[in-house]
Amino acid sequence: YADKIRIALAETPSDELAAFFVALDRAKANGLDYEWTAFADEELAIQSILSGQMDIGFGTPYSAMQKSKAPIRIIFQLSKLKFFPVTTYDYNKLEDLNGEPILLHSRGGGTDSIANVIEDKLNMKFGDRSYISGSSNRVAALLAGQAKATIIDLSNKNKITASHGDQFHALPMFDVDASDEALFANLDWIKSNSADVDIFVKALLSVYRDMAKDPTMIRKETNPDGPIGELPEEVLSELDGFYADAVAGGLYDINGGGELAANADMEWYHKAGQLTGDFGDLDINDFWYLKPLQDAN
Amino acid sequence: MYLFGYKLPGMSSLILWGLLWEFLGQIEVSFFLPPLSAIFNTLLEIYNSKAFVRALYETGYSFLAGIFFAVFIGIPTGILMGKNRFLDELLLPWVNVFMSAPLTALVPVLMVLFGFGLKSIIITTTLFAIWIIILNSRAGVMQINRSLVDMANSFGASPIDAFIKIYFWAALPEILGGVRIGFIRAVKGVIIAQLLISIVGFGALFELYSSRFLMTHFWAVILVLFALAFTLSELLGMLARRVDYYASKRSQ
Amino acid sequence: MLTRSFFLKILSGALIFGAWEYAGRTGVNYALPTFLESMKALFDMTMSGLIFEAYADTLRPLAVGVFISSFIGIGIGVWVGLSEKFDWLVSPIFIIMQAAPLAALIPLLIMAYGIGLTSKVFVVCIMAMPVIVLNTSVAVKNTPSSVKEMARSFLGTEKDVILKIIIPAASPVIFAGLRLGVSAGFIGAILAELKITPTGVGDIISYSRMTADYPSMYAAIFSIILLAVLFLNLLEKIENFFFKGNNQGYIS
Amino acid sequence: MSDQTTDNAVSVKNIYKNYGEIEALRDLSLDFPNGQLTSLLGPSGCGKTTLLKIIAGLLPATQGEVFVNGSLVTKPGPDRAFVFQDFALMPWASVLRNVAFGLELRGVNKNEREDIAAKYIKDVGLVGFENSFPHELSGGMRQRVGLARALSVDSPVLLMDEPFSAVDEQTRRKFQEDLLNLVKNENKTFIFVTHSIEEAVYVSDQIAILLPRPSRVSEIIKPKGFRNKDVDSIRKDREYLDTVESIWKSLRTYVE
Amino acid sequence: MSDQTTDNAVSVKNIYKNYGEIEALRDLSLDFPNGQLTSLLGPSGCGKTTLLKIIAGLLPATQGEVFVNGSLVTKPGPDRAFVFQDFALMPWASVLRNVAFGLELRGVNKNEREDIAAKYIKDVGLVGFENSFPHELSGGMRQRVGLARALSVDSPVLLMDEPFSAVDEQTRRKFQEDLLNLVKNENKTFIFVTHSIEEAVYVSDQIAILLPRPSRVSEIIKPKGFRNKDVDSIRKDREYLDTVESIWKSLRTYVE
């Protein structure tokens, strides 16, 4: 008999978490008892795991793992860093942004690291970086004419290019395999609750695989009384479109990331400056605990 | 405020502002500002949904608990500080510290101490409300007419008696002013706590609606909050008017 | 007794910082650095000049915002306290401002005022102004009427009565509000830097949190609190300097 | 109103004053001749303060009119200065500032008004307390601050509400002398509320005796000649004692 | 201290009191015999209120001791009631509650204390104002509320700081009679501050004349016999006038 596992979400339940909750429901059917708490941001979720108040968290705690030396390990990649530079028609390729101001999420955050890597790869330099958190807020700033270029997530990119395609377009971008969101927990906890973790990981994998075949299964399988089912109709009606786009855009890895993702992450976050030290010294086992995923596969 | 000899209730000016809002909404100055009527429609749609009722309950509960502590700790603390030099010297620097600390930044510490649950939310709410209550009570007490204190003492008032029957009443206009503002701040506090600590209650609805740009939903929740703040503030305002008759008659 | 109060401050400081150090050392939370680690980070920042650069950025919207809020806030507060009509018309606005969850409104501000200084000043004002206005109006309503009568009989103009009677008489409560307003302004400045564009101290906080450099984060928070407390003490000195007779000392 | 003669500095015509249910003044009329000192004597709570405030323009009458030097009173004016029964000092201001406050409001510059204030502080015997605050003074000293403030603005009409109630006999005598000098040399008009029949008889040109609430004037007495008598022997002066006694008797009958 | 005899209800020994720089009392000693009325006469600001507050236990002396019925005073006690110079009424409470407040603090139940209060309200002539608030009263009426409050607790020692300064002569006379009845029938001890020499001479068993600040007792005068004389004729009584005159003379010399 295991206690309820406590899951720390990094945002409030919304369309992006629908698949996750479907997986949780499947896991529950297999005997996993859980409760969840939504935190304001990733850092708080990470902190709650660090302090042992929560069991499993949501986020990409690479620098926390390296700095705090706490035995925190990632077990599953939930989504990839699929972000897109969206600009006015003043720019047609990334290189055009050389020296131009750009709007990002937050300093040191995911979009910031994307910008760093773009600079690195294309040997260019953005101008002033301003920060507004939330892709939708950046879209608002774009629409209000406060900025000409930004980096936003997949669903907002699709929305703005659909509604304001005459003003804005997405610039072509190279592929990124690094994680945006991942599931992580304290290693000791993982080991002593391996049964629960296994159920959980299996459920996630099964959902990701089913979803790849039929994105509309998420909407169908969503519990109408659960946190997603309670969302306003306006949000629910967009679920199918969101997951169709996401699957098409490669947002989810049907294998849960694993070693591939781990290596991509280390390379990415090192390049982006969140992991420090010599790249050769980074050890995959300091960041990932691969066993549950390997077992499930 | 009187109009044609009728006393207008305190909140009635809101009708004016509401009309202005409706007008701005109708001429579509910004999609952030939908017409008030649309917001009310949305409110009617969602007010008995499960999510809304739960949010109302969660928010109401933490709010009431938060202001309960703010009032019952804040007023006595403020009075004691105004009265007792030792306590004041001991506490005032810390009152200043907590007051000026960005509460956002203190929240992580709170979470370490009290966990992520309701307790932290209640404490954050209390922290939003309590400082103005303390400071106003203190200011009120420090300007009490000394003769009144002497009078109570000369009749052998016990400290408790003096506290309840003199200090509290003599400083009541200031205290009520503080409590009123404290309550209004607590409304904000409870939402911020719900956003910062764990996203529950109205905080969760906010986050969701604003990130999805469901503007009418978003404003509907805000309206509910404003209504809450107003009702409380008006209730206290009514109380305050009952002491107005002597507030300005206190000689120094 | 300056020495005693100073001693008390040191003592209570030592207690709290000791507790912090202890909590940091026991490692209840990886995210809580010890007091000494934080102080070292602060020292490093000071030596590298980082902190000064940061404050050069932070203080600009803060100073402008606080200045505007104090003057306009007291002005409006006095007016609200004097005129029933004006009270009826505008105090709901300030109650709304006080209760509004600011974080939710920031997108709106950005839409309207961009991501530069103006938005930040606005955030500071929205945070600081309501409490100043509301407290001032309460205090103004409670001004002793016999002193007002005196001023009128000696031909005080409306302006004289306001400047020379009402404001000094209300000053203890106005200052209590001012202190809260100013500290809310500090919070607003940081919030603006966290939420609009990370510059100055807000940037240090958010960046070091992002990179899990917790000592630096706490050092930055500590420095802003320190600054706020120093400023509030200065405010208290000003109050005591201008309205010395109001300070009758402690009762017991 | 053109029927106002300048003989009367202040003239009160058919004043009524109600505080809600309570009728304080009913149809009260009274003239205050120019350059004279008029005392108001009457039972506590009869409306003396009310009348003074109406004359000062601080309180509107329910009905009736007040003229000062022929013009209708609607608000306070530079021609009247008030000594308040409850002193009405500003607790945040020093004695010097409190005394100079009337001048400050009239725009007199700082040096000048402080010089004037210093003179009146000396006159009321508060030298050395210029920088004290009201809460550091005794009751009588506070009263004297209020007195000095009213004197320093040098108005032709002074409205004094029990101005000497809290000072000792000695000081009171001195103030009475000062008052009489002002009446004599500077032609000021005083309206003076007191509860001391002796004082009223000694200093007044005329004494108005007020009825209990709702109040009006029941009698006007014009004592004379006592002012020039020796202060020390007057206490035993027959005529003086008779006048006091007769007022005392008439007051008693009204107050049943 | 065993050398305290019960003849003295209150006994003040070598009291010093400094307010910061200001020396208010210096080495003041004075006995207040049991069942007698002692008046304190002295220039404004000399320290009368200060002395009363020290006796009441409201203010610590800088040096020296006060005994009430043989025991050292360190704090207020039920054996002493105070009438404040500035009335000290609670603006938020009705006249009835203000008067009953002393009893309320002593835990008397509501009905009983309101009955007692009603009686004293009647005694001071405020019937009909039970439910008024202090700001609706005139100065003299407020003073009477404070008086009624002190009387209602029925303490053996009454400390009265200029209790009649704001009431009219007629009321004052009545109160003086009431006071004397209390002294005579109930064996109460009164310590009475006044500025009226006449009043002091009329009501007192002994009069202590205080020097200007820093104050101590300069002289004790024991007038006698005037109390039983007819109130109306006393104003002209030779002996009475002589006593008043002699005190007046001696006060004048002190106050230069």
Ligand SMILES: Nc1ncnc2c1ncn2[C@@H]1O[C@H](COP(=O)(O)OP(=O)(O)OP(=O)(O)O)[C@@H](O)[C@H]1O
């Ligand atoms: N709180 C205080 N701080 C400083 N000085 C004070 C304070 N209270 C009284 N004094 C000083 O002590 C002296 C005596 O004051 P006290 O009130 O005892 O006089 P008093 O004899 O009652 O005078 P009065 O007849 O005018 O009421 C005064 O000179 C006054 O300035």
Ligand SMILES: Nc1ncnc2c1ncn2[C@@H]1O[C@H](COP(=O)(O)OP(=O)(O)OP(=O)(O)O)[C@@H](O)[C@H]1O
């Ligand atoms: N603000 C008020 N509200 C209601 N009643 C009032 C108010 N002010 C005065 N009164 C009433 O009016 C009457 C006259 O008051 P006023 O102060 O003029 O008396 P007074 O003659 O000055 O008395 P005293 O000699 O005691 O000072 C009193 O009965 C009092 O109760």
Ligand SMILES: [Mg+2]
């Ligand atoms: Mg009066």
Ligand SMILES: [Mg+2]
């Ligand atoms: Mg006194």
